[in-house]
Amino acid sequence: MSSAATNKGARTRELIVEAGHELARRVGLDGLTFGTIAAEVKMSKSGLFAHFGSREGFQLAVLEHAINAVGDAVFAPAFAQPRGLPRLSALISGWLAFVSGLDRGGCVVLAAVAEFDDKPGPIRDALVGYQHRLRRQMERTIQMTIDAGDFRADADPAQVAFEFYAVLLALHHDLRLFNDQQAVARTAQAANHVLQRYLAEPRQSAAIG
């Protein structure tokens, strides 16, 4: 019975976090207030305090949820691919598809970076930690592509990761601001340009699309 109560509480909490994630996609992590969320999930504000302790605690929970969404949609499928070029191009393709498929708002994590890059505190710390891990994971994937002989031996994984990340960032920018679907094709082409530059044996067919 204690377990049932715990499960119910956990389920309610998850519903609140999901509603917060949806709202944050439109108003940003810093635009979340207990007032709006309370109306959304038909609870009192103080009920939310009972779950999260503070607004910042709620924002951290929503951020973690947003981070997991990217992991589930992009990184998990890519890491099911064999090491080397297959995994790397799956990662970039999957990420491109994820950003392209966002509707009713953008990526909460990317938006939060812009919101919190000048606001010291736990949320900024969480973002810095996550983005560092993400970049390191890209770099490891790229190193494996070098080790597999698919990429040139003199490629710098940090440089390559930066160049891929840049392209994805620009895709999100153009898609959100211009609502321009051409950005998807441009991103695929730009990503293939990066790929071509580092391939040990340049090939004709595009690997990312």
Add this chain to the structure above:
Amino acid sequence: MSSAATNKGARTRELIVEAGHELARRVGLDGLTFGTIAAEVKMSKSGLFAHFGSREGFQLAVLEHAINAVGDAVFAPAFAQPRGLPRLSALISGWLAFVSGLDRGGCVVLAAVAEFDDKPGPIRDALVGYQHRLRRQMERTIQMTIDAGDFRADADPAQVAFEFYAVLLALHHDLRLFNDQQAVARTAQAANHVLQRYLAEPRQSAAIG
């Protein structure tokens, strides 16, 4: 005397806008409130309403000021260079230096894009308009580089502009979030990679640094 009064009012207005720009660099355009600005410039809130009519009017004035700052620091010097590769590399170099030199906060325009990309209204409209003009100006500069014979004839100006813009976006991201000065060198290298790809006659020396 009417002119003196107008000048004084205009000067005061400019001081308020500059204070707003400085504050927006740290809290974002949407983080501006009349309360904080009033304390900063030692005026009453209602004094600010007299100048700008509404908070949104104030935000638009600050945004225009931030846009002009980029124009003065980056575009004006670049357009003093001769058409073709000199102008294009001056544009990218100057932009890179501008973003690298931002302290006490980031670029208000870039931050505002993330804040307002999902908030319809005059501020978003102003941002979309500006970013469209900026991209078109890049595209014209690239087209001139093609016409001058410096870039390959089959280069697509919109694609090239997208790839350069992506790199600058990633520089801002890494500098603000990681405070990692290595990002400057990585950006220069990434920009040179883009350049190399489109040069009619690839050369050894880097044009952007």
Add this chain to the structure above:
DNA sequence: CCTACCGATCGGTAGG
């Protein structure tokens, strides 16, 4: 450009 105010909403707490 000011004082003096408005209703609404903010994050958070007391006590249950």
Add this chain to the structure above:
DNA sequence: CCTACCGATCGGTAGG
């Protein structure tokens, strides 16, 4: 999880 609050701050207005 609730009702009933708190002080602070929000954007904005009246009237000068």
